[in-house]
Amino acid sequence: MERPSPIFRIIERMDLVTKDTGELSGHTAVKQRVQAMNPVTNRYVKIDTQTGRILEQKKTAGPYKGIREITGAQSNRAK
Amino acid sequence: MPLVFSPLSEEILDSPPKVLHPKCAFVMRQLGNPPDIDARMALIVGEVFAERGVGIKDAGASTGGKDFLERILSLIRGTGFTAAIFSHETRPTAMANISLELGFAAMCGKPLMILKSKEASAPSDLTRTDWIEYSSDDEDAFRLKLKQALDGVGELADLEETVLGVALDAPSMDCAIALEHVTKAFLLTADEAFLAQGDRIGGRIAAAGAPAGIADLERLRREVATFTRQGRKALRLRAKAMVHS
Numbered sequence: 001m002e003r004p005s006p007i008f009r010i011i012e013r014m015d016l017v018t019k020d021t022g023e024l025s026g027h028t029a030v031k032q033r034v035q036a037m038n039p040v041t042n043r044y045v046k047i048d049t050q051t052g053r054i055l056e057q058k059k060t061a062g063p064y065k066g067i068r069e070i071t072g073a074q075s076n077r078a079k
Numbered sequence: 080m081p082l083v084f085s086p087l088s089e090e091i092l093d094s095p096p097k098v099l100h101p102k103c104a105f106v107m108r109q110l111g112n113p114p115d116i117d118a119r120m121a122l123i124v125g126e127v128f129a130e131r132g133v134g135i136k137d138a139g140a141s142t143g144g145k146d147f148l149e150r151i152l153s154l155i156r157g158t159g160f161t162a163a164i165f166s167h168e169t170r171p172t173a174m175a176n177i178s179l180e181l182g183f184a185a186m187c188g189k190p191l192m193i194l195k196s197k198e199a200s201a202p203s204d205l206t207r208t209d210w211i212e213y214s215s216d217d218e219d220a221f222r223l224k225l226k227q228a229l230d231g232v233g234e235l236a237d238l239e240e241t242v243l244g245v246a247l248d249a250p251s252m253d254c255a256i257a258l259e260h261v262t263k264a265f266l267l268t269a270d271e272a273f274l275a276q277g278d279r280i281g282g283r284i285a286a287a288g289a290p291a292g293i294a295d296l297e298r299l300r301r302e303v304a305t306f307t308r309q310g311r312k313a314l315r316l317r318a319k320a321m322v323h324s
Contacts, residue, residue: 036241039234040190045242051253052246052260070241 034068044069095262095302096156099313101269103134104192105158107180110139114168116196120213120221121164124194127225133159134317138180155184159266160232166196166213178202188263190235192228194221232267239264240273247279254280254299258306265310269317277307 032049044058161184193210211224246257257280265273281303
């Protein structure tokens with residue numbers, strides 16, 4: 001039985017990291033990160049979307065700046 | 080007897096749990112002649128967990144010829160989360176065992192619930208941890224906190240699902256990490272959909288082929304296959320148990 005998809009709330013900005021293209025403009029490639037809230041620690045965790053690894057947990061309250069946030073809605077699992 | 084020994088074998092420490100108990104909690108408490116207050120807390124925990132469809136395993140659940148410590152660790156690793164129940168009347172030797180098992184569970188990355196009487200002191204290393212206090216004068220408050228803690232477990236399962244979603248869509252998926260998340264999510268929820276996602280991870284590994292001279296992929300493939308096989312078996316047993324109850 002297919003599970004219903006969680007509803008995601010997305011904050012628009014993405015984390016941009018530069019790489020040298022060899023040209024003077026120095027345009028950037030995008031290294032993608034997203035963040036989600038850990039309800040146990042009440043801190044945001046940063047996730048690498050290229051590999052799915054959790055990179056780090058924020059030491060202070062509040063979200064990381066400039067990183068897309070993903071949140072899952074309350075699941076429809078019976079509580 | 081050797082003066083220096085390793086109580087747990089390499090096999091237990093390095094391999095995934097062989098038996099899974101999805102949507103079950105491993106409860107640590109004094110089993111032999113528990114004080115009345117401990118027994119009362121355990122009874123309320125049983126009632127509240129049963130309302131939410133959460134099963135309970137304790138040290139008495141595992142039988143067999145293996146080392147007792149290994150059986151305890153298998154139960155901790157094979158359940159979704161752990162709950163420690165103790166009071167000011169808990170026997171000191173039982174309290175030492177509870178503390179040891181709490182340490183195991185913490186190192187296994189399991190969510191911990193600490194339920195204690197108002198008068199009891201928690202291990203000092205856990206002073207930053209919240210606990211659920213029991214008082215016979217206000218059992219309703221204890222039940223309410225317990226329900227809130229179970230809500231927290233549900234939120235944790237949602238986080239695992241969210242992170243798993245990112246991992247499954249990743250172009251260069253770290254399959255071992257993805258397997259960890261899918262295992263945690265499954266053990267917290269007993270949701271069959273996570274087994275299908277385990278199959279997806281297995282598919283990605285199979286698609287990578289078998290590079291010569293690297294045994295890791297094969298080992299990971301076997302671990303994913305063990306997870307999905309044991310998960311399906313656990314769900315069949317769970318369904319059977321619910322029919323009979």
